[in-house]
Amino acid sequence: MGGDNNFSNTTQDNVLQEQVDEHKAAKGKLFGTFDGVFTPTLLTILGVIMYLREGWIVGNAGLLGAWLIILISCSITFLTGLSLSSITTNIRIGAGGAFSIISQSLGLEVGGSIGIPLYLAQALAVAMYIFGFRTGWLWIFPDHPAILIDLGTFAALFIVAYISASLAFRVQYVIMAIIAGSLISIFWTLYSVPAQQPIMWWGTFPGSPENMFTGIGFWALFAVFFPAATGIMAGANMSGELKNPRKSIPLGTMSAIVLSTVIYLLLAYWLIRSATPDELVSNYTIMIDRAAWTPIVVAGLLGATFSSALSSIVGAPRILQALGDHRILPKSNWFSTRTQTGEPRNSIVFTGAIVLIALMLRDLNSIAPLITMFFLLAYAMINVVVFMEQSLNLVSFRPLFRIPRAVSFLGATGCLFVMFTINSTFSLIAVVVVVSIHSVLLRKHLKAPFGDVRSGLFVALAEGAAKKVNELTVSRERAWRANILVPVEDPQELRGMFNLIRDVSYPKGFIKILGLTGKVEDKELYTRLPDITRSFQDEGVFSSWTIIDVPSFEDNLIAGMEALAGSFFRPNIILLTPPLSEQREEDTRILVQKALQNGIGVVIYAAHPKSGLGRHKSINLWINDKSPDWEISMDLGNMDLAILIGYKLKRKWTASMNLITAVGDEDQKRKAGEYIKTLAELARLPNVNTYALEGTIEGILPEVPQAALNIFNLTAEPDFEFIRKMVELTGSSCLFTLDSGEENALA
Incomplete structure (x- = not known):
């Protein structure tokens, strides 16, 4: 029976799940x-680059080259789409979307660290699409004030998005029809206009008018x-x-990815057939100029930028609302609020404010690469999630649409390659931003209403590491x-041992609490x-329990x-207290022998009834006592565990330490003193006093300093009378240690 089954937060989980899903019942269409x-x-894929670049x-x-x-x-x-x-x-x-997918696999912290910048990128992209719309508008009406075009476009987008997503999609039908018409107008000339020249299969890469070719x-x-x-x-x-x-x-x-790819490939063929290379590199509006009907292509250019902005201003608030649902952001309740028809109006208003501020800045070119990086990081993480799920081979991963593991691996590496190809500086900045957000979210101790695969990942890594450790034939003393x-x-x-147990195991050890039935109710x-x-985990020490x-x-x-x-992660110390009856003394002696047989060190903590620690x-x-020779060797003779525990407590408590030994006669004092000083040096015990x-x-005892804790050796046949006597005579709590054989204070 183990401590992995903890039902104390079940009610809270159910409440959170209800909050996350409550909008389902209130949805409109x-x-x-x-x-x-x-x-x-x-419509988001087919944009201004298609028409102008x-x-x-x-x-x-x-x-x-273009096809490549x-x-x-x-x-x-x-x-990534696969x-x-x-x-x-x-x-x-x-x-x-991506936030939900990543969160359900890697946890809310990773999902949030991707979701927050993805939301900001999507919101800022709206402003950039509006600037692109303005460029097309000024091509038709060059005398119109730029700021009025931007604000008018924003107002139209915001009103449509605020009313409902359904209205936004109806508007997109009109835009899609216009873009389809523009493409028909472009491709019509394949039949109506003869080819201008032989096809140039590979270019000379002359550059652009801006860099003087x-x-x-x-x-x-x-x-x-x-x-x-x-x-x-x-x-x-x-x-x-x-x-x-699903x-x-x-x-x-x-379907959208495949169709857009076909359109791009066909347009490349149309362009090389319809104009000379010099015309193509010097005239960005060549597609408009050579189309069968220019106005519909101009309308398509405007429609493409408007539809991209509309998709983003509708989609971004949904990411923000999801972040609010899971209490990732400040004022999460406000962001997660929806209307009776399921519209996240508060998130739409907040997104609109961000877009408006970005428009007032008038130029986002300097951060445009960073926006692209955030999108690419989200794509990369989608691939990483799938690759990890496939690699773990968990039974919970059984998608109806299966893909080879190479697909997700190539997708992830491709996204990272593109990031650093486009702009390595902004790629690093994007990674730093994501890591920083993740570290902040880790401190929030977010509660997810769903499970994720992190535990499976860590178990797989731990099992792999444990198997490698077990294969090693060398000593593990340095890894103790x-x-x-x-x-x-x-x-x-x-209650009286909590701090001691925590301080001995801190920071990299672990504590396994073994509940024994019989004394109190189960x-x-x-x-x-x-x-x-x-409580131990809150103090920074990994802990688990079983009964x-x-x-x-x-x-x-x-x-x-x-x-x-x-087990893979086995204890190497068993902590006991002095037995209070003859039967328990006999039981403890047997336990000490069993511990040694299993390679487990023994520590008996005898607390002083008044002074504690x-x-x-x-x-x-x-x-x-090492008389008569007092010679240092790698075998300290049942002193390693005592030294290691003493050192850990000294550091944790920032306490002074005294190394003490009793010798039988005056002749041994000098040798013993040199031995202790050499031991302190070899064991790397700084700033200790020797006696x-x-x-x-x-x-x-009357000649040695009073201490909060005295640490003694424990023999394989414990002398419990000696243990009780030392607590009484020292007037302090005492530890009695017995090495397992795997410790080495000199390693």
Whole structure:
């Protein structure tokens, strides 16, 4: 029976799940594949780059070069789309698109660290699309004030988004019809106008008018085009308002990616056929000039930028609302509020404010690459999530749409490659921002209403590491840390030992609390041990608990100790208290022998009834008699565990330490003194005092400093009378230690 089953937060989890899902019942229209995913995704992908920059790219790279750029760009989004499709057929995706997917696999902290910058990128992208719309508008009406165009466009976008997503999608139908008309007007000339010249298959990469045609590289062209392939999350962002996201997101997203790729490839062929390379690189509006009907292409350019802005201003508030649902942001309740029809109006208003501020800045070119980086990080994480789920082979990962593991791996590496190809500086900045947000969210101790695969990941890593450790034939002395097994019959007994146990195991050890039935009711153990475990964890020490139900104390403890001794992460110390009866003394002697057989060190903590551990100001460490030679060797003879525990407590308490030994005669004092000083140096015990005194331990006690804790050796056949006597004579609490053989204070 173990401590992994903790039901204390079940009610809280249920309440949070209800809060996350409560909008389902209040929703108005739920969207299908075509209107909810395909349309916004396609319209976000087909944007201003298609109309104003694809011709320039073809003129520089030639047809094959342009096709290569298009195929590399679209293959990365295609791979990401496959990963997105796979994961959405495996989970019950909630609101927030990529945020929901990442959170359900890697936890709210990772999901939030991606979701927050993704939201900001989406909101700022609205302003950039508005600037693109303004460029097209000024091509038609050059005398119109730029600020009025921006504000008017923003007002139209905000009103449509504020009224409802349904209205936004109806507007997008009109825009899609206009873009379709513009493409028909462009391709019509394939039949009505003869080819202008032979096809240039590979370009000379002359550059652009802005750099006086001084040349440009292949990857620089790629960096310009790649944003045209993004936008694949536009439909996924609506995941919380789809009738069937498991069906709609894969079908709608992949259809949009494939269709847009075909359009880009055909346009490249049309461009190289319709104009000379010099015209393509010098005239950004060549597509408008050579179309069969110019006005519809201009309308398509305006519609493409407007629809991209509309998709973003509708999708971004849904991410913000999902972040609020999970209490990731300040004022989360306000952001998560929806109308009776399911519209996140508060989030829409906040997003509108961000867009308006960005518009007032008038120029976002300096941070445009950072916005692209945040999108790419989200894409990369989608691929990472799928790759990790596939690698773990957990039974919970059984998507209806399966893909090879190479797909998600290539998708993730492709996204990272593109990030650093486009702008390595902004890539590093984006990574730093995400890591910083993650570290902040970790401190919030977010509570998720769903499980994730982090535990499976960590278990897989831990098992792999443990197997490697078990394969090592060399000593593990340098890797020693205090992993303590604490038997508990009555949880009240731990009150006086809590700080000591914590300080010995801190920071890298662990504590395993072994509940023993018989002394108190089982219910009390099951109630109190999880609380004690959490208290240790709150103090920064990993802790877990389990309960053994065997008739006797001795059988209980031996069964638990032997079971844990065979585990991957086994305890190396068992902490006991002095027995209070002859029968318990006999049981303890047997336990000590069993511990040694299992390679577990023994520590008996004898607390002083009045002083306890005092103020933690000093520690006395008693060194064994090494007469007559007093020679240092790697085998310290049952002193290693005492030295290691003494050192850990000295550091944790910032206490002074005294190394003390009793010698039989005056002749031994000098040798003993040199031995202790050499031992302190070799064991790397800084700032310690040494005492070599003539007499017995009992006889020299008046001559040694008073300490909060005295540490003595424990023999394999414990002398319990000596233990009780030392507590009385020292007037302090005492530790008695017995090495397991795996410790080495000189390592």
